[in-house]
Amino acid sequence: MANIVIIGGGVAGLSAGIYSLLNGHSVSIFEKHRILGGNLTGWRRKGHDIDGCVHWLTGTNPNSDFYKMWNTVGVLDENTEVYYGEQLFSYVLGDKKISLYCDMEKTRAEMLAVAPEDEKEINRFMRAVETMARINKVGGENCDRKMMPWEWITKAPDLLFYHSLSIKQLTKRFKNEVIRGFLSALLSEKFSSVALIYVFSTITGKNGGVPRGGSFEIERRMEERFRSLGGQVFTGKEAVKINNKNGYATTVEFSDGSIASGDYMIVTTEPSAAFGKFIDAEMPYSVKKIYDAGDGYRFSSSNAAFSCESDDIPFRDEIIVDVPQKYRYLLRADYLMIREYSNENFAPEGKYVVQTLAICDEAACVDFINYRDNKAKYNEMKKDMAIALEEIITSVLPSLKGKLTCLDVWTPATYKRYTNAETGTFQSFILAPKSIPIPADNRVKGYKNLVLAGQWLQSPGGLPIALDTGRVAAMTVAKLAKRGLPTYLPKKAMV
Numbered sequence: 001m002a003n004i005v006i007i008g009g010g011v012a013g014l015s016a017g018i019y020s021l022l023n024g025h026s027v028s029i030f031e032k033h034r035i036l037g038g039n040l041t042g043w044r045r046k047g048h049d050i051d052g053c054v055h056w057l058t059g060t061n062p063n064s065d066f067y068k069m070w071n072t073v074g075v076l077d078e079n080t081e082v083y084y085g086e087q088l089f090s091y092v093l094g095d096k097k098i099s100l101y102c103d104m105e106k107t108r109a110e111m112l113a114v115a116p117e118d119e120k121e122i123n124r125f126m127r128a129v130e131t132m133a134r135i136n137k138v139g140g141e142n143c144d145r146k147m148m149p150w151e152w153i154t155k156a157p158d159l160l161f162y163h164s165l166s167i168k169q170l171t172k173r174f175k176n177e178v179i180r181g182f183l184s185a186l187l188s189e190k191f192s193s194v195a196l197i198y199v200f201s202t203i204t205g206k207n208g209g210v211p212r213g214g215s216f217e218i219e220r221r222m223e224e225r226f227r228s229l230g231g232q233v234f235t236g237k238e239a240v241k242i243n244n245k246n247g248y249a250t251t252v253e254f255s256d257g258s259i260a261s262g263d264y265m266i267v268t269t270e271p272s273a274a275f276g277k278f279i280d281a282e283m284p285y286s287v288k289k290i291y292d293a294g295d296g297y298r299f300s301s302s303n304a305a306f307s308c309e310s311d312d313i314p315f316r317d318e319i320i321v322d323v324p325q326k327y328r329y330l331l332r333a334d335y336l337m338i339r340e341y342s343n344e345n346f347a348p349e350g351k352y353v354v355q356t357l358a359i360c361d362e363a364a365c366v367d368f369i370n371y372r373d374n375k376a377k378y379n380e381m382k383k384d385m386a387i388a389l390e391e392i393i394t395s396v397l398p399s400l401k402g403k404l405t406c407l408d409v410w411t412p413a414t415y416k417r418y419t420n421a422e423t424g425t426f427q428s429f430i431l432a433p434k435s436i437p438i439p440a441d442n443r444v445k446g447y448k449n450l451v452l453a454g455q456w457l458q459s460p461g462g463l464p465i466a467l468d469t470g471r472v473a474a475m476t477v478a479k480l481a482k483r484g485l486p487t488y489l490p491k492k493a494m495v
């Protein structure tokens, strides 16, 4: 049995921990924040729960590949109630609306009704969604059947066509502006259209629900599984230095002056927050390649949560609207997602939580971070954002006028402060056109017993990739442990 030290207690850290415990090792997680979860988080304000993460969890369909892993780490089982709204989101422009329903035919019908002039492109796109659902093994009706060799020959060209198109290029193929908005509102326009097809196939394959209780519950269940297997958790431990002896990581020093040691270390933080910082080495080549890629692009968002004092719920799940021109600079965003949580017990009786999310690019993230250097100005800006957001929400949903109270506003500066992500981004690099999402190498030159995990190792990141890189890191450590370590290294994990 080896002692494994994991740095970072997000999904990747918990996953690496659970799989390592199942492999028979002893594991301790060291997390800089006072709670685990990383980006998978939630918090309370004025008696309301704010869900800081999950919009859809890939792998909720029991027939899908990811389900087995979520099951192993304690997130999903046959008793887990999973919420599937009727739609993932609706894009609203004036009095027109198109939704991404769980029922693919319903989405197709709505697209055709709004944009009959785009019939050929709509059908071609939806054909690619069907193909992806089967390649992707999302499970569910019509998605379980394996593709026959001749089907690959006839269907693959459609997907290859979209593989080289960015979402921006994709939208140009459609004449109707509502369809164009619908296709570009969810992901950055720089993504490959295949990423959008992947999301469509996940939702229409009923493989992207949200476990009841949202981010809080997903984190809680993983943490419970980790602890129940004997894993140890140390919070408030920010790694500041990993010491190296003859090519082996020996001890890790924390900002509070404490030190821990283990036979193997798994680092799950954003690589740019680790290499040249607490790891005295260059980023592995395959990771650096992801960072240096010409199309390399990460995103984050500015967000807000409101308490809505009303029985009136004038929309369901999530709508996405255009940000009015006058607020585009303040929010650094073109689109605003507005999500309601009336299906959850997140608010006191008679109220429900409404949250907004405005995706912004990395340059905007850096601006938000710099802005926070002046706390007074930053707080003023957050107040302006709350006013602007309330105005946008009530202009689309007038019945909510006078019923919203802002609970919190947070920005990429918040993500940087809590997770150390270099530019406050919460998702790894986008899947760019023509790129293939191959995971980067998890080994580090000069450290024979140190392994990497985390969403940053594979575009486009997200919860399932964090989960899988954690599993793979545990397998790598298991292989290394079979070979053994030199005798001069400290034997016991200690804090």
Ligand SMILES: Cc1cc2nc3c(=O)[nH]c(=O)nc-3n(C[C@H](O)[C@H](O)[C@H](O)COP(=O)(O)OP(=O)(O)OC[C@H]3O[C@@H](n4cnc5c(N)ncnc54)[C@H](O)[C@@H]3O)c2cc1C
Binding pocket: 007, 008, 009, 010, 011, 012, 013, 030, 031, 032, 033, 036, 037, 038, 039, 040, 052, 053, 054, 055, 056, 057, 058, 237, 238, 239, 240, 268, 269, 270, 273, 278, 301, 357, 418, 419, 420, 426, 427, 428, 453, 454, 455, 456, 461, 462, 463, 464, 466
């Ligand atoms: C608003 C929002 C919505 C999202 N929606 C979805 C969604 O719908 N579906 C989806 O799949 N994904 C979604 N994501 C993305 C998802 O949350 C992330 O991909 C995932 O949580 C990343 O997990 P991770 O473990 O790789 O990294 P992280 O969550 O960043 O975990 C790294 C951990 O390391 C800790 N750490 C950093 N530096 C140190 C140090 N020096 N010492 C000790 N600890 C350290 C951090 O505090 C953090 O806890 C969303 C994220 C956000 C913020």
